[in-house]
Amino acid sequence: MDILAWALIIILFVIAFIGLIYPIIPSVLFIAAGFIVYGLFYSFEPFGVLFWSIQILFVILLFGADYISNMVGVKKYGGTKAGIWGSTIGILVGPFVIPVAGILLGPIVGAIIAELIVHRRPFKEAVLVGFGSLVGFISSIITKGIVQVVMIIYFLFVVL
Template sequence: MDIVYWLIISVLFIVAFVGLVYPIIPSVLFLLAGFLLYGVFFSFERFHWLFWVIQGLFIVLLFVADYIANMVGIKKYGGSKAGVWGSTIGILLGPFVIPVLGILIGPFIGAIAAELIFNKRNFSDSLKIGFGSVIGFISSILTKAIIQVIMIAYFFIVVK
């Protein structure tokens, strides 16, 4: 039965990584579900208060990294808050409007549209900002993937 339990926990961790590419999937909740199911299936005994504090700090870091990477990518290319919001909306809607490629095209178009509409920027500048949003999104994925790997590695250190 242990194999089935570990399989369930592993699937939750894998879905958490899928959530990096599809932001509509709440990666953090799947990581936490994996930790909690380990406790339910095996024991919470190994999860001292320090485990939860450290994981909580990593969760905060995941959210901060996501926002900062997107904002820095857009700001570096001259974007504004409108570009950040447009990009964020594009990240959420893109995969539904344009399956597969929408995850990159969505923030790109969202940032461009927001800069054109709200800041009356020319198309060339808006295009650069859209490119910055994609760079920010990709760097966000990489940063969050590293954080999630650290969280899971720490989990395995604690439970083994």
């Protein structure tokens, strides 16, 4: 039974990390599901108010990191709200249009198209904004990955 429980928990945590690259997968829900699987197989007793309070703060940090990283990346390279929205749409749509490369190309193309259409920017400026969106996306992946690792380490500290 232990092997099944921990296998499920590990699978859920791995899916959460896949969600870093495929933003359509709600990473934090899979981490929380890992906590719940532990509670169902063993006990929810280790998860006190302090545990849930800290984890909720990490969840807020995850959502904030996603938005802020994208915004800073686009804004730093001269982008506007349209570029931020275009990048966000590109992040979500890109992997479906071009399965592997769409992960990186989606935010770039989305930001470029948005800046060209909404603000009629010169192509060179729009490409720079697209590059900024890629920088923001990659920094978001790194930041969220670190937060998720900390969440899991804290979980393991509490239950082991």
